[in-house]
Amino acid sequence: MNLFLEVNDVSFNWGENDVLKNLNLEIGENELVSLLGVNGAGKSTLLKCLNRILTPELGEIRALSKNINEMDLIQLSKIMSYVPQSVRSSFTMDVFDVVLLGRRPHINWMISNEDRDKVSNTLRFLNLEDFAFRRFNELSGGERQRVIIAKAIAQDPSIFLLDEPTSDLDLKSQIEIMKKLKELISNPESPKSALVAIHDINIAARFSDRILLLHEGKILASGKPFEVLTAENIATVFGVSSSIEWWNDSYIRVMIEDEIKEKD
Amino acid sequence: MDPLSVQHIEKGKNQLIMVVLLSISTFLLAIYALGQGSSSNLDMWTTAKILFGIDDPSDLQSDIIWKLRFPRILIAVIGGVALATAGSLMQGCLANPLVSPLTLGVASGAALGAALAIVLGITIVDVPNLGIVVNAFLFSLIVVYIIIQLGNLRSISAESYILVGIAITFITGAIVSTMQYFATDAQLSQLTHWSFGSLSRPELIDVLWIGVVVIGLMPQAIRWSWDLNALTLGGDDFAISTGVDPSVIRRNILVLSALMTSVVIAFTGLIGFVGLAAPHMARQIVGNDFRKLIPCSAVFGAFLMLFADTLGRTLFAPIVIPVGIMLSVIGGPFFMYLLLKDKGGKS
Numbered sequence: 001m002n003l004f005l006e007v008n009d010v011s012f013n014w015g016e017n018d019v020l021k022n023l024n025l026e027i028g029e030n031e032l033v034s035l036l037g038v039n040g041a042g043k044s045t046l047l048k049c050l051n052r053i054l055t056p057e058l059g060e061i062r063a064l065s066k067n068i069n070e071m072d073l074i075q076l077s078k079i080m081s082y083v084p085q086s087v088r089s090s091f092t093m094d095v096f097d098v099v100l101l102g103r104r105p106h107i108n109w110m111i112s113n114e115d116r117d118k119v120s121n122t123l124r125f126l127n128l129e130d131f132a133f134r135r136f137n138e139l140s141g142g143e144r145q146r147v148i149i150a151k152a153i154a155q156d157p158s159i160f161l162l163d164e165p166t167s168d169l170d171l172k173s174q175i176e177i178m179k180k181l182k183e184l185i186s187n188p189e190s191p192k193s194a195l196v197a198i199h200d201i202n203i204a205a206r207f208s209d210r211i212l213l214l215h216e217g218k219i220l221a222s223g224k225p226f227e228v229l230t231a232e233n234i235a236t237v238f239g240v241s242s243s244i245e246w247w248n249d250s251y252i253r254v255m256i257e258d259e260i261k262e263k264d
Numbered sequence: 265m266d267p268l269s270v271q272h273i274e275k276g277k278n279q280l281i282m283v284v285l286l287s288i289s290t291f292l293l294a295i296y297a298l299g300q301g302s303s304s305n306l307d308m309w310t311t312a313k314i315l316f317g318i319d320d321p322s323d324l325q326s327d328i329i330w331k332l333r334f335p336r337i338l339i340a341v342i343g344g345v346a347l348a349t350a351g352s353l354m355q356g357c358l359a360n361p362l363v364s365p366l367t368l369g370v371a372s373g374a375a376l377g378a379a380l381a382i383v384l385g386i387t388i389v390d391v392p393n394l395g396i397v398v399n400a401f402l403f404s405l406i407v408v409y410i411i412i413q414l415g416n417l418r419s420i421s422a423e424s425y426i427l428v429g430i431a432i433t434f435i436t437g438a439i440v441s442t443m444q445y446f447a448t449d450a451q452l453s454q455l456t457h458w459s460f461g462s463l464s465r466p467e468l469i470d471v472l473w474i475g476v477v478v479i480g481l482m483p484q485a486i487r488w489s490w491d492l493n494a495l496t497l498g499g500d501d502f503a504i505s506t507g508v509d510p511s512v513i514r515r516n517i518l519v520l521s522a523l524m525t526s527v528v529i530a531f532t533g534l535i536g537f538v539g540l541a542a543p544h545m546a547r548q549i550v551g552n553d554f555r556k557l558i559p560c561s562a563v564f565g566a567f568l569m570l571f572a573d574t575l576g577r578t579l580f581a582p583i584v585i586p587v588g589i590m591l592s593v594i595g596g597p598f599f600m601y602l603l604l605k606d607k608g609g610k611s
Contacts, residue, residue, distance in 0.1 A: 053505070105506065109555075116265070119272075155506075
């Protein structure tokens with residue numbers, strides 16, 4: 001398996017607060033990896049470090065075997081696309097033009113018909129064609145989130161970094177978006193991978209090839225969903241006592257029993 | 265081609281037609297404006313024939329059109345283009361629709377430079393009127409330079425630049441007020457008159473130089489439109505993920521807009537409104553895509569300046585009301601109407 005993303009001994013702090021501590025992880029081609037952890041665990045910080053929005057104090061990040069600090073931002077954005085938790089602005093654009101921004105790293109100034117078609121196909125792929133000429137700021141939070149995911153797909157990267165991409169979506173839309181992402185990532189003819197910061201354990205278990213549990217600045221556990229999402233790990237990371245049932249290694253039922261009292 | 269792509273092309277074409285129509289209107293207005301004034305009025309057809317050399321004008325007509333009115337009409341167009349372009353760039357790079365080219369200290373710097381020349385006689389070039397122009401130009405750039413440096417010290421965010429800009433504006437404003445307090449009546453009158461903003465000051469050669477600078481900077485402004493699209497839509501994180509370095513692009517755009525603005529207001533005095541209003545008017549036609557917004561704002565800027573100046577010259581002729589005042593008087597209510605008619609906030 002080719003490694004698409006390598007994170008070696010990365011540390012990051014916000015002032016006195018060490019968020020990431022010598023963190024290591026690897027993601028291979030055609031792998032959809034979910035990143036789980038409590039609020040403030042550093043999931044968003046890690047994704048931002050990977051996309052050079054933040055600069056780690058220590059460590060090295062390699063995308064497609066190349067150090068990301070040795071690339072300019074245009075090169076990096078051809079390889080990676082990042083979906084933030086939310087996008088809100090005083091200005092707005094047509095949805096088509098927002099998704100067209102995904103083609104920006106690939107073009108100089110003029111838009112080709114191929115670029116337009118790529119945008120049109122992406123909008124259809126995510127069932128957004130009816131929104132194409134509506135204004136972005138007039139959409140609901142969930143619709144906007146789908147448009148930003150469409151922009152990331154139109155960018156045609158090898159690596160997707162998605163920060164809670166389903167947080168504003170209804171249940172049906174969450175499943176649809178994750179299915180589409182899974183379809184994109186698992187296509188062997190076009191090798192891609194994704195790292196998805198997510199809170200929904202059911203969605204993560206259902207669609208992830210691998211799950212990473214981020215705890216106290218490090219990866220506590222990494223592996224297939226049924227290997228990682230154990231009652232013990234959930235208790236350690238989330239402080240919640242539970243019993244867990246699995247079906248076909250990808251459908252999970254977590255029954256919350258009680259909140260674990262903090263150890264003295 | 266995909267039907268959605270076709271629809272996108274068609275929408276772009278319709279917007280282009282609107283911009284072309286606005287450009288033609290601006291051109292016609294310029295011809296009309298050339299014929300109008302306090303000394304003699306010519307109809308558009310006669311003016312056009314003189315302008316294109318079809319008719320031989322009398323010496324008086326020729327002098328009025330070519331020497332008196334032509335530089336004024338030209339600076340109205342070029343100044344409008346420059347200030348509106350700078351306005352759309354500043355609003356974009358600071359992601360704030362309330363920003364105008366004068367927000368970030370350009371005006372206060374220019375006023376400081378002019379006050380130093382008029383009140384204290386401190387000029388870089390020791391020629392009476394040119395001294396004020398050079399001072400206004402250089403001091404506006406110096407103030408913007410200081411703001412950018414201080415903004416960088418704090419952080420690279422748009423808010424930092426705006427906050428530092430406001431602080432510097434207060435400081436320079438206090439210095440100018442102190443000079444006004446100690447100025448003689450004649451100096452005070454000259455400084456106040458300078459601050460009104462008028463298109464009567466630049467000579468033809470000045471206008472041509474301003475034109476060279478503005479036309480030289482325009483392609484670069486348009487080249488950054490993709491970067492501005494990314495910055496305005498989703499902020500810095502979104503821009504980085506689209507391949508745009510917000511700190512670099514913001515600094516470059518601030519410098520370019522400051523150059524465009526200061527080269528005009530150094531000659532004309534303070535004209536602020538066009539840089540705020542023209543981009544908003546352009547948004548009503550082409551939306552917020554800067555590839556179209558920058559050229560459309562430029563045309564709107566030229567149209568607004570011409571319209572306000574022509575009205576200022578003809579409304580109470582032979583009294584001429586400075587364009588800065590006319591722009592605010594006509595443009596203010598119209599601008600308010602545009603903003604209020606879109607309850608959903610189309611901008």
